Amino acid sequence: MSDPSTGSGTTTGSATDAVARRSRWRWLRRLWQLSTGRFGIIVVLVVLATAVTAGLWTPFDPQQVEISNRWAAPGWPHLLGTDGSGRDILSLIMAGARTTVFVAIGAGVVATVIGIALAALGALTARWMRESVAVFVDILIAFPVLIIAMMISAVWGGSLAVVIWSVGIGFGVNIARVTRPELRRVLHSDFVLAGRASGLTPLQNLMRHLLPNVAPVFIVQLSWAMAVAVLAEAGLSYLGFGAPVTEPSWGLLLAELQQYITIHPLSVVWPGLAITITVLGLNLLGDALRDATDPTLSRGRDRLHPPRGAIRHVPEVVA
């Protein structure tokens, strides 16, 4: 992004632009070169494609009850078999992917807004404000996502919005904690000072220089937040605080199939696999993003010397 307010520096600006653009591409290439990154990208794309497809077409109507065809074994035409009311399990899982994607994106957006707002408040304001925000964030981090979800459910009852808000709040605080020191670090770098000197307002400076520079750290967190969101959707829907029974959801499917687990143990495998693969994909994508965007990390060295901050903050299990 060239900076119009620094008229005399256009040439330098465009040169930096070219470098920035190239490094932006290298970042993606490196991501694809990592086997974890490749796996993550493929899983995310497959889940997205499934969700989009399920909006238009599923092999069977996922909610169509067909009592005569209960517990069909996997085969043709029901590839993964049917459930206790004759619904096609593959279609249910495909439709459930839509719910999962919806919740993951929703939680991601909420976490982003909360995370950036808290990080900015904690990094860019007056000292007393900064420090109280930091303490507040440290305290909120002790609240597990599930506890936040229970608190919201007790008041408004369960819904997908509960999942989105609880993961968004819970992980937004996490994002704030990781992004805040990054913002502080970038704040003292030359280009931010230059931006300030050239007359950018704090908000312009934030959007133009600060946020793009903390983006890598932040995107990594976002990927992990979405993994937590998928687990939380499954867990909360299982407990009855997530998706309403009319909505297709992997967690609800688990809860339903659990009742027949002693008679039909295999059918419960499929929704669980769907959740595990999706979460694994998002987790690995986050790991790979961290490795691919960390400029201090040269490949080959990282096995012996994980870079600072490589020990990932272990998120609480939610589901």
Next chain:
Amino acid sequence: MIRYTLTRLALLLLGLIVASVLIFLTLRVLPGDIAQLIAGVNSSPGQAAAIRERLGLDRPLPLQYLDWIGGVLRGDLGRSLLTGSSVTGQLAEKAQVTVPLGLMSLTIAVLFSVPLGVLSAMRRGRADGTAMSVGAQTLAAVPVVWAGMMLVVVFAVWLGWLPAQGFPRAGWQDPGAAFRALLLPALTIGIVEGAMLLRFVRSATLQAVGQDYVRTAAAKGLTRDRALIRHGLPVVGLSVITVLGLQVAGIIVGAVVIEQLFSLPGIGRMLVDDVSARDLPKVQGELLALTGFVLIVGFLVDLVHRVIDPRQREAT
């Protein structure tokens, strides 16, 4: 050390206050008129007023908060709206299931993750080390409920070794049966939590490999693995302690889901039931107890870490 303890204690108190205010605001203030909610839409104004008076809802909010906190300090977490029973008493009763479950889960998690984590770091780059690492990565992505179901299928349905659900009516008076009832649930939580811990132990060990003191010891003639075990592992152990606080939070969360799956009469299942029944005063007490517990464990973990880590002791 004393200064550190006092600062950390102040932070704990602040945390408890913030947590209690947040819980109070969410469960008492946000719902609007709780009394009306409880009495139902078709109730007479008198009924709602009676409930309001019984719960002290007619008093100013700060007073209501202080009333509640005053009770909590005397060990009274409030009363259930539906049954009138004491929340403290209920928690103590259900803790007989949840506390052993949590301790068993933690033990299983630590027992399997620490050795395997160190081993997978030492065997890095080789087939078995990679397999362990991939396995942990995968297990950490498994939803706890599903892990539980799979264990039920194997150990209860196919092998028939352990009960699939339930807790003996006699409770701990029948220790064998009680222990067997908790084994599968604890294994479930322990494995999933342990997978996260394993990944942490692995990175901590890898970090220790690169430290100067390990390299020095290796240079002085120890094999690299022996140098790591002798000089690196104590440091790994210390960093494991720092994440135990997080693990405890994870286990509580796991217990909420797993007690439901195995229908165990513990705190987690009670919380789920109370949230479903919208027993707000009871939920308020339970959530404060749980978050308070997590905060206090975090405080103790930090103190212990400070005491046993010589590097930190010198820093003060």
